[in-house]
Amino acid sequence: MWREAAPPLIFVVLLLAAWEAGALWGGLDPLIMPAPSEIGEQLVLGFSSGVYPLHLGVTLAQSLAGFVIAVAMGVGIGALISISPLVERTLNPFLIAFEAMPKIALAPLVIVWFGYGMGSKIVLAAVIAFFPVLVSTILGLRACDPGRLDVMHALGASRGQVFRMVRLPGALPFIFSGVNVAVVFVLLGSIVGEFVGAKAGLGTLILYANENLETARTFSILAMLAALGLLLHFGVAALRQRLLFWAEPRRGTPGH
Template sequence: MKATLEKADPVQSKSGFIRKIFKKEALLSIALLVLLLAAWEILSRIGVLHPLILPAPTVVFSATLELLASSFLYLHLGVTLYETIAGFFIGSFLAIILGIVVSSNPTLYKVLNPFIVVFQAIPKIALAPIFVTWFGFGPTAKIVMAITICFFPTFVNTVVGLKSVDEESRLLFQSLVAKKKDTFFKLSLPTALPFIFAGLKSSLTFALIGAIVGEFVGANEGIGMLLDTFNFQLEMGKVYALIVILSIIALLLYLLIEWLDKKLIFWADRDNNN
């Protein structure tokens, strides 16, 4: 009976097989993680790994719980998140607007593209002291740093997405004497949105990196400042705990954009395996 059903519905049979494969891979990933943590713990306990270089996972876990129970962590975390989100929204907005403008004007694209590429090639860490000099030790310098780092992925993806519109579809709109506004909102933008969201996923993570880098260079608050302080005090357990917390936050921000992507761009082609 089971064989008959599989033969009658090969798509369902294939999807069930794929789910089993992914479930097996997930279990293997968890097993590998547990094995690595156990090896890390044992090597730390027997003295192979120095606690100042790589503290034991139990030490990091204990430090994480201690930080999460403290009130000052959330004050600094709020500052970093504010800088990250503000930089992300401003940088992404500017990137999308500029991407739309240069995509609709090939001459302008050729004129501006070399400057944009050269600016992207500049190591952003070299700009951090300059931004601190210009804007001081407050959040403005970190927001500008986040804007600088997160701008390029969204800009490039916006341009690529708008240039990937199917030529036959464009000709169809022209044959229907569609206005430029209608062509943009009903053809070009829907085609480009999957590309734009792909850029936004990277940009949000880069914005967090930009805020942290700015706080490293000069700040009196923020997670970057805490990392600097704990590192100077050789409290390596708390340093790694902050890294774990930042990793979780970055993952949650990424998943938020991923969720918005799937909800808002429901017409986009998805991986059939998902």
């Protein structure tokens, strides 16, 4: 584990050291590129005052709610499309049109429809994270091993039994790939919604910091978002490894 984590950690330490040196002796404008030490001070101040935890909790709650909705809808609609040609022919033109449209452009309308509270941010996060789950679900269900399907049909299994025992388990690695992308996209949707109009959240803090030219504070919030995105990503990866251990690729071969 250490061998895998060491290179990125060493790179980050060297990058921060060079950044700090450039800010102290290289003439970097603190209004444009503040020193990492100033960003760290803003992080400590924000958490000690209780402001950062409050707004972080709002953004995290919105993102997780949108994530659950996106996964449920993506898997559900993807399953219907993969097993029903009629549903596919009916929904396909609308899904293609919706996918081609920039989802962020929906933010002002979503705010108008659902208000400035958490509901609009949840909807926007779910909309942006929906398609990675949908596409991965369809691909996974269609990539099922034909041999296993033939065996189930020969045994007289019903369509529901085939789906539950063969198609869905075989599609789970694909679905988790889409879920891993979606868990990062929900943060994007939540922050964009907060930019357009919100009462609380990290997006609102970024807007306030920019209006007051508090660049170090803006960087500290971005650092929180980056850390939150990494935690969500690795959380999904850990869940995938725990649930789909049988699908993990083997490293090396026997005797090596």
